[in-house]
Structures are given as structure tokens and as C-alpha cells.
Amino acid sequence: MSNHPYKPGPFLSQITVPSDLRTNFTEEQLPQVAQELRQYIVDVISEIGNSHFGASLGVVELTVALHYAFNTPEDQLVWDVGHQAYGHKILTGRREKFHTNRLKGGISGFPKRSESEYDTFGVGHSSTSISAALGMAVANHYKGEPQRQHIAVIGDGAMTAGLAFEGLNHAGFEKDANLLVILNDNCMSIDPNVGALKEYLTDITTSHTYNKVKDEVWKLLGKVSKFGPDAQTIASKVSHALKGTLLKQSNLFEALNFRYFGPVDGHDVIGLAKVLADLKDIPGPKILHCVTRKGAGYKFSEEGNPTKWHAPGVFNKETGEIVKIVPKSPEPPKYQDVFGHSIVELAEKNDKIMGVTPAMPSGCSLNIMMQAMPKRAFDVGIAEQHAVTFSAGLATQGMVPFCNIYSSFMQRAFDQVLHDVALQNLNVVFCLDRGGLVGAS
Numbered sequence: 001m002s003n004h005p006y007k008p009g010p011f012l013s014q015i016t017v018p019s020d021l022r023t024n025f026t027e028e029q030l031p032q033v034a035q036e037l038r039q040y041i042v043d044v045i046s047e048i049g050n051s052h053f054g055a056s057l058g059v060v061e062l063t064v065a066l067h068y069a070f071n072t073p074e075d076q077l078v079w080d081v082g083h084q085a086y087g088h089k090i091l092t093g094r095r096e097k098f099h100t101n102r103l104k105g106g107i108s109g110f111p112k113r114s115e116s117e118y119d120t121f122g123v124g125h126s127s128t129s130i131s132a133a134l135g136m137a138v139a140n141h142y143k144g145e146p147q148r149q150h151i152a153v154i155g156d157g158a159m160t161a162g163l164a165f166e167g168l169n170h171a172g173f174e175k176d177a178n179l180l181v182i183l184n185d186n187c188m189s190i191d192p193n194v195g196a197l198k199e200y201l202t203d204i205t206t207s208h209t210y211n212k213v214k215d216e217v218w219k220l221l222g223k224v225s226k227f228g229p230d231a232q233t234i235a236s237k238v239s240h241a242l243k244g245t246l247l248k249q250s251n252l253f254e255a256l257n258f259r260y261f262g263p264v265d266g267h268d269v270i271g272l273a274k275v276l277a278d279l280k281d282i283p284g285p286k287i288l289h290c291v292t293r294k295g296a297g298y299k300f301s302e303e304g305n306p307t308k309w310h311a312p313g314v315f316n317k318e319t320g321e322i323v324k325i326v327p328k329s330p331e332p333p334k335y336q337d338v339f340g341h342s343i344v345e346l347a348e349k350n351d352k353i354m355g356v357t358p359a360m361p362s363g364c365s366l367n368i369m370m371q372a373m374p375k376r377a378f379d380v381g382i383a384e385q386h387a388v389t390f391s392a393g394l395a396t397q398g399m400v401p402f403c404n405i406y407s408s409f410m411q412r413a414f415d416q417v418l419h420d421v422a423l424q425n426l427n428v429v430f431c432l433d434r435g436g437l438v439g440a441s
């Protein structure tokens with residue numbers, strides 16, 4: 001007997017752990033499983049609030065396909081940031097506790113090693129998945145367990161961080177590491193994603209050459225599954241197909257020794273399950289580029305503003321109306337809004353002032369300045385270290401950068417604050433918000 005009102009659909013109710021998914025259902029039934037999983041997330045999160053939303057909805061099909069194709073928890077699935085892992089939690093023994101998400105005494109809103117053997121790595125801060133999964137892959141190869149799969153699922157936002165590039169750089173050199181990086185590309189961070197990498201990914205996604213090669217690779221993989229040739233043959237055929245066409249266009253990931261596959265439709269759960277199963281046979285580091293939509297499958301988040309639906313709070317699931325909590329007495333304005341308006345006021349008087357945020361323009365309200373003075377306010381991506389050293393560089397030239405970082409994420413940039421700003425006596429103004437104890441946000 002459950003102690004909550006949330007009823008899973010008929011398929012979802014048969015899944016306690018992923019082996020149930022693998023044994024009880026055919027590939028053709030996966031779309032229904034995905035649909036019920038999505039509905040369950042909508043039912044619970046709309047009522048409990050205080051949770052993330054759009055990111056988990058966007059990876060429902062990917063989550064089902066991953067647990068279907070791979071032998072979790074023997075195969076190691078590593079989520080990045082972890083705010084998208086609600087479907088994973090529900091499929092891995094926590095459906096009956098899901099209504100306690102992020103509540104006192106309840107389950108964590110992020111993967112947590114002490115909570116489940118399926119949570120291979122604790123997350124919250126972004127861009128750790130490639131390094132962590134690579135470490136697992138190298139360790140298991142060393143231990144003589146080369147059959148185990150290691151899968152890092154990373155968003156296009158998280159991919160903008162230096163740490164993610166450091167992981168790619170090392171992984172491309174570890175040719176025996178059984179590592180699959182899944183790039184969950186929805187063009188969104190919390191706000192629209194930014195930077196040259198984002199433009200590059202958009203180019204790949206819309207390029208006809210890439211799509212043609214993708215089809216060829218899919219065909220090849222299809223043949224492979226039917227006739228079951230050995231992994232070496234597959235690898236050399238695929239890499240031959242790729243070299244002929246892709247390399248002419250110089251693929252960033254191929255240049256780093258990854259085998260690149262995609263882009264594929266991240267909402268086609270049957271197609272995903274097939275391609276993931278096929279990729280198991282391809283040795284070494286590889287990347288699957290999945291195109292998804294944040295908030296997919298629920299009308300209001302899919303058609304509405306994805307930033308608003310990143311973490312909407314309580315909402316009416318029938319109308320999509322987000323419930324505003326009316327405070328008992330008038331509250332002071334939010335810190336970030338005071339900051340956002342003040343920096344514009346100050347910058348109007350002092351043309352040396354510039355604003356910098358690492359991927360939190362709406363969270364820290366620098367978006368007010370980005371709109372008013374686009375040449376003087378920068379979203380630099382999820383890159384706290386770079387944000388600080390970039391600010392230091394601005395300061396060496398007489399600018400007055402206001403570098404605005406959530407206190408928790410500032411941990412990433414301690415060294416830059418000391419080495420690049422303080423020791424060099426540079427005039428950088430740090431504006432930290434979300435300091436102290438943070439409750440529901």
C-alpha cells in the first residue's frame with residue numbers, strides 16, 4: 001500500500017528496478033513506458049513543487065532507452081548536474097519515495113551514491129560526468145572487467161565547462177576505455193545556451209553532410225546487429241565511413257579521438273534503444289549526439305518558456321498555470337533584482353563597469369544589464385573559473401568588472417580568486433548570491 005495519491009500507469013507499475021524493464025517489455029512497448037514515466041513526473045512534481053522539471057522531461061526517452069539497453073547497475077550510468085535524473089530515480093527503486101523529492105527526510109533531488117547503487121556518482125555541480133565515467137572505465141579495464149559499459153550523459157550547457165573539455169581531452173587518449181558520452185543537446189542551459197560550441201553543435205545538427213553520414217552509420221549498425229560480426233570489423237567499417245565524409249568537415253570530437261555518432265532524435269525511444277545496444281560493441285571512447293527538447297511531451301513546458309519551466313514550483317497540470325505563493329506580509333525585493341537594477345544604474349554613470357555571469361543570467365538578474373547594455377554584460381557559459389580570470393583580464397585594462405556568481409558555484413573558482421585576482425591586486429567586484437542556508441528556491 002502506498003502512502004501517497006500518485007498512481008503509476010499499468011506498465012510503470014510493473015517496474016521496480018531496471019531489470020523489470022528489460023525482462024517484462026519489448027522494444028515496441030517502450031514508447032508507452034516512456035509516456036507513463038513522463039506522466040508520473042508531471043503528476044508528482046506539479047503538486048510537490050520545489051523541484052526541477054523541464055530537464056527530466058526532456059530525457060524521459062533517453063532514460064528508458066539507457067536502462068533498457070544497458071545492464072545497470074553493473075554498467076555505470078553517470079548523470080551530469082543530476083537535475084534531469086528524476087526518470088532514472090523512478091525506474092531505479094525510488095518511485096514510491098519520489099513524492100518526497102527534495103523534502104526534509106526525503107530523497108535527494110540529485111543522484112547520490114549513498115541513496116542507491118544506481119547512482120554511480122554524486123552530482124549537483126555541473127560538468128563532472130566525463131571525468132568521473134572515464135575514471136570508472138579506466139579502473140574497470142585495469143581490474144580486468146572490460147565488458148562493463150560506462151556512460152556519461154551530459155547536457156550541451158554542461159559541455160561548455162573547462163572540466164568537460166579536460167575529461168574529453170584525457171578520454172581521447174585512453175583508447176582502451178570503454179566510455180560512451182551522450183551529449184543531450186537541447187540548446188538550453190537554464191537560459192539559452194551560449195558560445196562557439198553551441199553554434200558548432202547547431203551547425204552539425206542542421207548540416208546535410210552529417211545527416212547523410214548518420215544514415216549510413218545507422219544502416220551499417222543495422223547490418224552489424226543482424227549478422228553479428230566482431231567488434232573490430234564494425235569499428236573499422238564505421239570509422240572508414242566517417243573518415244570519408246565527416247573528417248572533411250573536421251569534427252571536433254573525432255579530432256579528439258572520439259568516434260562521433262549522430263545527431264539522433266532523442267525522443268525516438270525505440271531508435272535510441274537500438275543504437276545504444278549497437279554502440280556497446282564499438283570499443284574505445286565514443287560520443288552519441290542526441291537532439292532533445294527541454295520540457296518535451298508536456299504541452300505547457302514544451303511550448304512555453306524553457307527557463308520558466310526549468311524549476312517552476314507548484315503548478316496546475318491541467319492548465320499549466322504556475323501557482324504563485326503570496327507572502328503573508330510584503331517581502332523585500334530579491335537580492336538578485338536589486339543587484340540587476342543597481343549594476344545598470346552604476347554602469348550608466350561609469351562606462352568602465354562590465355557585468356559577468358557564468359550561465360546564470362536570469363538567476364542572478366544580470367539579464368537586465370545584458371538587455372540594456374549588451375556590449376558590456378557577458379554570459380560566459382558554465383565556466384566559473386573562466387568568469388573570474390576573464391574578469392581579471394578586463395581589470396588589467398582599467399575596466400571595473402562585476403563578477404556575479406552563486407556562492408555554491410564559486411567553489412569552482414577559489415584558485416582564480418586568489419591567484420588571478422587577489423595576488424595581482426586587481427579591481428574585480430565579486431557579487432555572490434544564494435549565500436547562507438538555502439531552502440526552497
Ligand SMILES: Cc1ncc(C[n+]2csc(CCOP(=O)(O)OP(=O)(O)O)c2C)c(N)n1
Nearest residue numbers: 055124125126155156157158188189190359
Ligand atoms: C558548476 C555549476 N555552475 C552552475 C550550475 C547551475 N546550473 C544547473 S543546471 C544548469 C544548466 C545545465 O544545462 P545543460 O547541461 O544543458 O542541461 P539541461 O538543463 O539543458 O538539461 C546550470 C547552469 C551548476 N549546477 N553547476
